[in-house]
Amino acid sequence: MIKLTGLQEIIEQLESLLSDVTTAEYRRPLELFEGASIGKHVRHIYEFYFQLFEGLDEGLVNYSDRKREQRIETNKEFALSRLRILLNKEISESDERILKVLSETNQLSNSSLGRELMFVYDHAVHHLAIIRIGIRHHFEHCEFDPDIGFSKATLRHQQNCGH
Numbered sequence: 615m616i617k618l619t620g621l622q623e624i625i626e627q628l629e630s631l632l633s634d635v636t637t638a639e640y641r642r643p644l645e646l647f648e649g650a651s652i653g654k655h656v657r658h659i660y661e662f663y664f665q666l667f668e669g670l671d672e673g674l675v676n677y678s679d680r681k682r683e684q685r686i687e688t689n690k691e692f693a694l695s696r697l698r699i700l701l702n703k704e705i706s707e708s709d710e711r712i713l714k715v716l717s718e719t720n721q722l723s724n725s726s727l728g729r730e731l732m733f734v735y736d737h738a739v740h741h742l743a744i745i746r747i748g749i750r751h752h753f754e755h756c757e758f759d760p761d762i763g764f765s766k767a768t769l770r771h772q773q774n775c776g777h
Contacts, residue, residue, distance in 0.1 A: 618700075618701055618703070618705070618731075620731060620732075620734075620735035620738075621663060621697070621700060621701050621735070622701060623735075624659065624697070624735065624738045624739075624742070625694065625697050625698060625701060627742055627759070627762045627763075628656060628659070628693075628694065628697070628742070628745075629694060630758045630759050630762060631742065631745055631746060631749060631756075631758050631762055632652070632656075632690050632694070633756075633758070634753070634755060634756035634757060634758070635652060635690065635749060635753060635756055637688075637689070637690065639652070639752070639753050640652050640653045640656075640688070640689075640690045641653055641687070641688050642752075644748050644751075644752055646747070646748055646751050646752065647744070647748055651687060652745050652748055652749065653686070653687035653688055653689075653690065653693065654687045655741045655744055655745050655748075656686065656687065656690065656693045656741075656745070657682065657683065657686040657687040657693065658741055659697075659737075659738045659741050659742075660686055660693060660696055660697055660700070661677075661680040661681065661682070661683075661686075662677055662680075662734045662737055662738070663697070663700050663734050663738075664680075664681075664696075664700060665677050665679065665680060666730050666731070666734055667700060667703055667705075669713065670705065670713070670727070673711075673712070673713050673714060674713070674714045674715075674716060675713055675714070675715045675716070675725075675730060676715075676716040677715075678716070678717075678718050705727070711726060711727045712724055712725075712726060713725050713726060713727060713730060715730065739763060739764075740763075742762055742763040743762075743763030743764065744763075745763070746758070746762050746763040747763075
Protein backbone atom coordinates (compact mmCIF):
# COMPACT_ATOMS: atom_id res chain seq x y z
CA MET A 615 0.00 0.00 0.00
CA ILE A 616 1.27 3.47 -0.87
CA LYS A 617 1.57 5.81 2.10
CA LEU A 618 0.06 9.20 1.38
CA THR A 619 2.47 11.15 3.57
CA GLY A 620 2.31 14.20 1.28
CA LEU A 621 -1.46 14.40 1.65
CA GLN A 622 -1.11 13.91 5.42
CA GLU A 623 1.25 16.89 5.50
CA ILE A 624 -1.13 19.03 3.45
CA ILE A 625 -4.03 18.21 5.79
CA GLU A 626 -1.96 19.05 8.88
CA GLN A 627 -0.89 22.36 7.36
CA LEU A 628 -4.46 23.22 6.37
CA GLU A 629 -5.65 22.40 9.90
CA SER A 630 -3.00 24.76 11.27
CA LEU A 631 -3.81 27.53 8.79
CA LEU A 632 -7.56 27.28 9.29
CA SER A 633 -7.66 26.78 13.07
CA ASP A 634 -8.30 30.47 13.83
CA VAL A 635 -10.30 31.21 10.66
CA THR A 636 -14.03 31.55 11.27
CA THR A 637 -16.62 30.08 8.93
CA ALA A 638 -17.48 33.59 7.68
CA GLU A 639 -13.80 34.30 6.99
CA TYR A 640 -13.37 30.94 5.23
CA ARG A 641 -16.23 31.81 2.85
CA ARG A 642 -15.54 35.52 2.41
CA PRO A 643 -14.55 36.71 -1.08
CA LEU A 644 -11.17 38.41 -0.64
CA GLU A 645 -10.04 41.42 -2.62
CA LEU A 646 -6.48 40.06 -2.61
CA PHE A 647 -7.82 36.90 -4.33
CA GLU A 648 -9.88 38.93 -6.81
CA GLY A 649 -13.10 37.70 -5.22
CA ALA A 650 -12.08 34.12 -4.51
CA SER A 651 -12.19 32.84 -0.93
CA ILE A 652 -9.91 30.74 1.20
CA GLY A 653 -12.52 28.01 0.83
CA LYS A 654 -12.20 28.05 -2.95
CA HIS A 655 -8.46 27.44 -2.65
CA VAL A 656 -9.06 24.58 -0.20
CA ARG A 657 -11.63 23.11 -2.60
CA HIS A 658 -9.09 23.36 -5.42
CA ILE A 659 -6.51 21.41 -3.37
CA TYR A 660 -9.09 18.73 -2.55
CA GLU A 661 -10.26 18.40 -6.13
CA PHE A 662 -6.80 17.76 -7.56
CA TYR A 663 -6.25 14.90 -5.10
CA PHE A 664 -9.78 13.63 -5.75
CA GLN A 665 -9.33 13.66 -9.55
CA LEU A 666 -6.07 11.74 -9.25
CA PHE A 667 -7.63 9.04 -7.06
CA GLU A 668 -10.79 8.96 -9.18
CA GLY A 669 -8.74 8.32 -12.32
CA LEU A 670 -6.79 5.37 -10.91
CA ASP A 671 -9.38 2.75 -11.80
CA GLU A 672 -9.42 3.66 -15.48
CA GLY A 673 -5.79 4.75 -15.62
CA LEU A 674 -6.86 8.18 -16.90
CA VAL A 675 -6.55 11.37 -14.86
CA ASN A 676 -8.34 14.54 -15.93
CA TYR A 677 -7.70 17.43 -13.53
CA SER A 678 -9.99 19.71 -15.57
CA ASP A 679 -13.08 17.58 -14.93
CA ARG A 680 -13.52 18.82 -11.36
CA LYS A 681 -16.95 18.88 -9.68
CA ARG A 682 -16.42 22.18 -7.82
CA GLU A 683 -18.44 21.10 -4.79
CA GLN A 684 -19.74 24.25 -3.08
CA ARG A 685 -19.93 22.69 0.38
CA ILE A 686 -16.14 22.22 0.43
CA GLU A 687 -15.57 25.91 -0.22
CA THR A 688 -18.13 27.08 2.36
CA ASN A 689 -17.59 24.63 5.24
CA LYS A 690 -14.04 24.13 6.46
CA GLU A 691 -14.88 21.17 8.70
CA PHE A 692 -16.54 19.39 5.78
CA ALA A 693 -13.56 20.20 3.54
CA LEU A 694 -11.07 18.79 6.04
CA SER A 695 -13.21 15.68 6.54
CA ARG A 696 -13.28 15.08 2.76
CA LEU A 697 -9.49 15.37 2.62
CA ARG A 698 -9.20 12.88 5.50
CA ILE A 699 -11.42 10.45 3.57
CA LEU A 700 -8.96 10.63 0.68
CA LEU A 701 -6.11 10.01 3.10
CA ASN A 702 -7.73 6.72 4.10
CA LYS A 703 -7.96 5.52 0.50
CA GLU A 704 -6.06 2.31 0.06
CA ILE A 705 -3.80 2.43 -2.95
CA SER A 706 -2.09 -0.86 -3.55
CA GLU A 707 -0.84 -0.19 -7.07
CA SER A 708 2.85 0.11 -7.76
CA ASP A 709 4.24 3.62 -7.51
CA GLU A 710 5.36 3.24 -11.11
CA ARG A 711 1.95 2.32 -12.50
CA ILE A 712 1.53 4.09 -15.84
CA LEU A 713 -1.32 6.60 -16.00
CA LYS A 714 -2.60 8.76 -18.81
CA VAL A 715 -3.15 12.42 -17.94
CA LEU A 716 -5.50 14.47 -20.11
CA SER A 717 -4.46 18.12 -20.33
CA GLU A 718 -6.69 21.14 -20.77
CA THR A 719 -5.49 21.24 -24.39
CA ASN A 720 -6.82 17.69 -24.86
CA GLN A 721 -3.37 16.11 -25.05
CA LEU A 722 -2.73 12.74 -23.46
CA SER A 723 0.56 12.29 -21.63
CA ASN A 724 2.06 9.27 -19.91
CA SER A 725 2.80 9.62 -16.24
CA SER A 726 2.94 7.45 -13.13
CA LEU A 727 1.09 7.43 -9.86
CA GLY A 728 4.27 8.48 -8.07
CA ARG A 729 4.80 11.43 -10.42
CA GLU A 730 1.19 12.56 -10.10
CA LEU A 731 1.31 12.32 -6.30
CA MET A 732 4.34 14.63 -6.43
CA PHE A 733 2.48 16.99 -8.76
CA VAL A 734 -0.66 17.29 -6.62
CA TYR A 735 1.48 17.74 -3.49
CA ASP A 736 3.52 20.55 -5.08
CA HIS A 737 0.32 22.09 -6.43
CA ALA A 738 -1.21 21.97 -2.93
CA VAL A 739 1.88 23.63 -1.38
CA HIS A 740 1.49 26.44 -3.91
CA HIS A 741 -2.14 26.95 -2.85
CA LEU A 742 -1.20 26.77 0.83
CA ALA A 743 1.14 29.71 0.16
CA ILE A 744 -1.72 31.65 -1.42
CA ILE A 745 -4.03 30.83 1.51
CA ARG A 746 -1.29 31.86 3.98
CA ILE A 747 -0.88 35.22 2.22
CA GLY A 748 -4.65 35.79 2.22
CA ILE A 749 -4.99 34.98 5.90
CA ARG A 750 -2.02 37.11 6.87
CA HIS A 751 -3.34 40.05 4.80
CA HIS A 752 -7.02 39.89 5.77
CA PHE A 753 -7.19 38.14 9.15
CA GLU A 754 -4.37 39.37 11.35
CA HIS A 755 -5.80 37.62 14.43
CA CYS A 756 -4.90 34.20 12.98
CA GLU A 757 -1.70 32.47 14.06
CA PHE A 758 -0.02 29.59 12.28
CA ASP A 759 3.35 28.06 11.52
CA PRO A 760 5.18 30.57 9.27
CA ASP A 761 6.75 27.68 7.29
CA ILE A 762 3.39 26.65 5.81
CA GLY A 763 3.25 27.12 2.07
CA PHE A 764 6.99 26.79 1.51
CA SER A 765 8.51 23.74 -0.11
CA LYS A 766 10.92 21.69 1.93
CA ALA A 767 13.69 22.62 -0.52
CA THR A 768 13.04 26.34 0.06
CA LEU A 769 13.06 25.88 3.83
CA ARG A 770 16.35 23.92 3.66
CA HIS A 771 17.87 26.63 1.46
CA GLN A 772 16.78 29.38 3.85
CA GLN A 773 18.15 27.43 6.80
CA ASN A 774 21.49 26.90 5.04
CA CYS A 775 21.69 30.61 4.19
CA GLY A 776 20.92 31.61 7.77
CA HIS A 777 17.49 33.15 7.06
